[in-house]
Amino acid sequence: MNIYDFIKQRKHLVWSTNNYDGLSNEAIVEATLNYGDWNDVKELIEILGIRRVATIFRRRSAIPRSNYRPEISHYFQLYFGKYA
16 A cells, blocks of 8 residues: 555545645645544554654654644654654
């Protein structure tokens, strides 16, 4: 499975678009971490790899106007700090 098949199966995570093939990896990671359940996160990590997901998360969560919810940002800072 590739990242676009993954997000097409989870349309509820990105309700603001119908162009699933046009989404960036950053947008898919953000939507999955913010709105997905743990099984979604595990499958995303299987597809992209934990280091790549962690890199995308760290880069996007470090900007001043990040779209990550505070509790999500805090949790995944701890999670990726330990496992990636």
